[in-house]
Amino acid sequence: MDRELLFITVIGQDRKGIVARISGLLYEANVNIEDISQGIMEGYFVMTMAVDMRDANRDLEALSAALGALGDDMGMRIQIQHQNVFKMMHRI
Amino acid sequence: MKFDVEELFETANMTLHQNLDIRTTTLGVNLKDCIDSDFAAFQDKVYRKINGYARSLIAQARPLEVKYGIPIVNKRISITPVSLIMETHATPEKYLAMAQTLDRAARDAGIDFIGGFGALVQGGLTRSDAVLIEALPAVLAGTERVCAFLNVGSTHAGLNLDAVNLIGPMLLETAAATPDAIGCAKFVVFVNAPEDNPFMAGAYHGIGEPDVTLNVGISGPGVVRSVVEKHRDCDLTQLSEVIKRTVFKITRAGELIGRELARDLGVPFGIVDISLASTTAAGDSVANVVEAFGIEHIGAHGSTLAIALLMDAVKKGGAMASGNVGGLSGTFIPVSEDAGMIDAVLKGALSLDKLEALTAVCSVGLDMFAIPGDTPAETIAAIIADELAIGIINDKTTAVRVIPAPGRQAGDLVSFGGLLGVAPVMRVNPFSARDFLRRGGRLPSTVMSMRN
Numbered sequence: 001m002d003r004e005l006l007f008i009t010v011i012g013q014d015r016k017g018i019v020a021r022i023s024g025l026l027y028e029a030n031v032n033i034e035d036i037s038q039g040i041m042e043g044y045f046v047m048t049m050a051v052d053m054r055d056a057n058r059d060l061e062a063l064s065a066a067l068g069a070l071g072d073d074m075g076m077r078i079q080i081q082h083q084n085v086f087k088m089m090h091r092i
Numbered sequence: 093m094k095f096d097v098e099e100l101f102e103t104a105n106m107t108l109h110q111n112l113d114i115r116t117t118t119l120g121v122n123l124k125d126c127i128d129s130d131f132a133a134f135q136d137k138v139y140r141k142i143n144g145y146a147r148s149l150i151a152q153a154r155p156l157e158v159k160y161g162i163p164i165v166n167k168r169i170s171i172t173p174v175s176l177i178m179e180t181h182a183t184p185e186k187y188l189a190m191a192q193t194l195d196r197a198a199r200d201a202g203i204d205f206i207g208g209f210g211a212l213v214q215g216g217l218t219r220s221d222a223v224l225i226e227a228l229p230a231v232l233a234g235t236e237r238v239c240a241f242l243n244v245g246s247t248h249a250g251l252n253l254d255a256v257n258l259i260g261p262m263l264l265e266t267a268a269a270t271p272d273a274i275g276c277a278k279f280v281v282f283v284n285a286p287e288d289n290p291f292m293a294g295a296y297h298g299i300g301e302p303d304v305t306l307n308v309g310i311s312g313p314g315v316v317r318s319v320v321e322k323h324r325d326c327d328l329t330q331l332s333e334v335i336k337r338t339v340f341k342i343t344r345a346g347e348l349i350g351r352e353l354a355r356d357l358g359v360p361f362g363i364v365d366i367s368l369a370s371t372t373a374a375g376d377s378v379a380n381v382v383e384a385f386g387i388e389h390i391g392a393h394g395s396t397l398a399i400a401l402l403m404d405a406v407k408k409g410g411a412m413a414s415g416n417v418g419g420l421s422g423t424f425i426p427v428s429e430d431a432g433m434i435d436a437v438l439k440g441a442l443s444l445d446k447l448e449a450l451t452a453v454c455s456v457g458l459d460m461f462a463i464p465g466d467t468p469a470e471t472i473a474a475i476i477a478d479e480l481a482i483g484i485i486n487d488k489t490t491a492v493r494v495i496p497a498p499g500r501q502a503g504d505l506v507s508f509g510g511l512l513g514v515a516p517v518m519r520v521n522p523f524s525a526r527d528f529l530r531r532g533g534r535l536p537s538t539v540m541s542m543r544n
Contacts, residue, residue, distance in 0.1 A: 009103075009104035019453040037097045037194055039098070039101075041097065041101045042105075044101075046101045048100040048101070060460060062157055077104075079104040079107065079161050081159075082159045083093065084348060085160045085161075086095050086099060088099065088345060088347070089099075090095060090099045090341070
């Protein structure tokens, strides 16, 4: 089965436990983390993760809702989006 | 494929903080194959075809919203101009019955608006067209989701002033028959109406279109405002360039989602229309984009240049991004649906005359503005005729969606609720063009049309 690559973007104020809590959620969902980057953009702490959902044990809608709820709990915004949208917007 | 944090942040931030959305996915549906001499059978075929496609549209849109994290705000249907399919059933009673069938089909499927209850009368009226116009007040009052339109002119045909003269009384009757004249918000009069327009209230499925086609309207005034605010000191050439680049990106997102949705529905993809279309949500205002250029309030001198720059940059960005850009791509400047426009009217910065000037360089026309309810029918027709003349002479689409608000005077507010917003009642010139409009007839096709 081919890789099913999506990107998670976390935006907010830096704090302890962000990576731990998100990676814990992804581990439970059997989603593999392929890459993690972070930086400061326009005054926000931004962390991005490339994840492969090919072996996920829940669908994207459920994972997206769980990440959204986790973001609310941490006071951050978390977005998960299929890689195709980034290819279309940022590569010609 | 690798993306850097900046690219991922830019895209995520557009939806999380800048209100980027797919404003509408509109499925154009041909109804000519539903025509039947048995009117009940005709209604049944129309109901089934619309309801079936509408349900599929809603079901297929949701997974794509989740996949790409971009909301698809509206799912709508546009249909063959109804006067064409009603030729052999052209009575006001049957027109109303057909409108109610369309309303029920949309409601039962969960579609908020269905467009195309209208006619193409640029060259003159058929009997069916005339009956449709006669039936419109009852249709707009007796249905909730049906949107109506008339195309009364084109650069090639000229302007059908006889048809325009019918619209003033029709709108006053509609205003009186619906609470806060809301029926008028569901009617648009055009010249040079594009056949692939996905935006309500003027969407219809053109007669040159295939059986079914999916058209997408993508918006994003908040995204453009944000990029303009980051470039406060650049000159106009550079400003155009940064807008163009941003619009390129959001159009590509719209094209991606439109094509996947069309594929999932098993229908051809039509166009992506990149129009900066405001909503009343904070920050989702085209007026605010113009203000970020450095203009105190939209309507101030300089605003026409600003809208011209914005329009051109949006069109260029869209044209580079997609081979299927729709006919309306550009910028809408409705009054009631844009918090910045409302504010400009209330502060006295934006008059009806300046709004008309802005529409000479924006993509559509005078949209969602209220005027005093005692405005004479011939003055309403004259407002419409002026706006449409701009479109005919400049070979572009122009349109009018005007709300004569009963019992209201200039300076009052009319609230429509939801997407339609709040309209400050605008002052109308008190002098009359009655004798000019009474001449009737047709503005001849212009010298602009003699290209062959």
